[in-house]
Amino acid sequence: xxxxxxxxxxxxEALFAALLDVLAAKGVVREAELAARIAATDAASPAQxxxxxxxxxxxxTYRALMxxxxxxxxxxxxxxxxxxxxxxxxxxxxxxxxxxxxTLCSCYPRAVLGYPPFWFKSAAYRARAVRDPRxxxxxxxxxxxxxxEIVVVDSTADYRWMVLPSRPDGTDGxxxxxxxxxxxxxxxxxxxVPSPGPARARPSAATG
Amino acid sequence: xxxxxxxxxxxxxxxxxxxxxEAHIRTPHYVRGREGVVVRHLGNFPNPEDxxxxxxxxxxxxxxxxxxxxxxxxPPRSADVLLVEIFGHxxxxx
Numbered sequence: 001x002x003x004x005x006x007x008x009x010x011x012x013e014a015l016f017a018a019l020l021d022v023l024a025a026k027g028v029v030r031e032a033e034l035a036a037r038i039a040a041t042d043a044a045s046p047a048q049x050x051x052x053x054x055x056x057x058x059x060x061t062y063r064a065l066m067x068x069x070x071x072x073x074x075x076x077x078x079x080x081x082x083x084x085x086x087x088x089x090x091x092x093x094x095x096x097x098x099x100x101x102x103t104l105c106s107c108y109p110r111a112v113l114g115y116p117p118f119w120f121k122s123a124a125y126r127a128r129a130v131r132d133p134r135x136x137x138x139x140x141x142x143x144x145x146x147x148x149e150i151v152v153v154d155s156t157a158d159y160r161w162m163v164l165p166s167r168p169d170g171t172d173g174x175x176x177x178x179x180x181x182x183x184x185x186x187x188x189x190x191x192x193v194p195s196p197g198p199a200r201a202r203p204s205a206a207t208g
Numbered sequence: 209x210x211x212x213x214x215x216x217x218x219x220x221x222x223x224x225x226x227x228x229x230e231a232h233i234r235t236p237h238y239v240r241g242r243e244g245v246v247v248r249h250l251g252n253f254p255n256p257e258d259x260x261x262x263x264x265x266x267x268x269x270x271x272x273x274x275x276x277x278x279x280x281x282x283p284p285r286s287a288d289v290l291l292v293e294i295f296g297h298x299x300x301x302x
Binding site for chain 2 (some may be wrong): 154
């Protein structure tokens with residue numbers, strides 16, 4: 001898999017290409033494996049998690065699978081999970097809300113949500129999400145009933161966690177694609193909740 | 209080590225290996241020495257404290273442990289429950 005010279009613009013790229021060549025020559029990786037991994041990485045985005053959420057809202061059997069084994073539920077929708085850490089799913093219900101943080105670094109369910117947004121990795125979010133989740137959630141403009149129990153999940157080790165938000169009112173009869181389009185990255189982290197109205201808080205689209 | 213069942217009250221070891229040399233630790237500082245309750249056994253994984261240094265890594269149990277935020281930080285209370293993944297060798301049953 002020799003890389004064309006015009007792609008070696010920087011020393012880092014040259015080093016990377018040389019490493020790939022050596023790994024291929026030694027039979028450690030094959031070109032097809034690399035291509036499959038790159039395709040899986042490119043396909044990973046919040047839209048994948050949103051498809052899972054929408055399916056769970058319309059299919060109780062799928063919802064049960066998703067809560068029992070997030071990895072199998074992702075694979076059931078064709079999302080590649082090979083090599084990904086096990087996926088746990090946290091179900092929001094009326095009166096119960098989950099917020100995910102990784103205080104140690106930036107553990108994130110990349111297979112189903114893509115790259116973490118820049119703020120997820122910030123020291124401010126990581127410090128405040130565990131100590132003052134109500135304050136953080138309020139700053140996103142998210143309205144929770146005052147007596148809602150807030151469970152903060154610090155993703156510290158080998159699991160990755162996503163939130164299954166509650167299906168918003170006013171979406172009766174919506175099809176799965178329309179429901180999936182409502183679900184944003186922040187809804188599956190827990191800083192926001194999905195809403196069919198135009199005034200919903202928009203999670204950042206930025207990645208970093 | 210003995211597998212800890214759901215509902216077991218545990219104390220997180222008040223240990224600071226990072227003060228004794230190079231260390232890679234997945235136990236947040238804010239729960240060390242604090243009491244929690246095992247919610248469930250999440251699975252068994254190679255010990256990241258060895259994996260990080262390319263040492264042979266024993267497979268160790270990982271638990272979801274629930275903490276009362278009131279026992280971790282001064283008021284005002286903001287979270288109701290804090291769930292943290294903690295490896296078994298950091299936990300001692302009460």
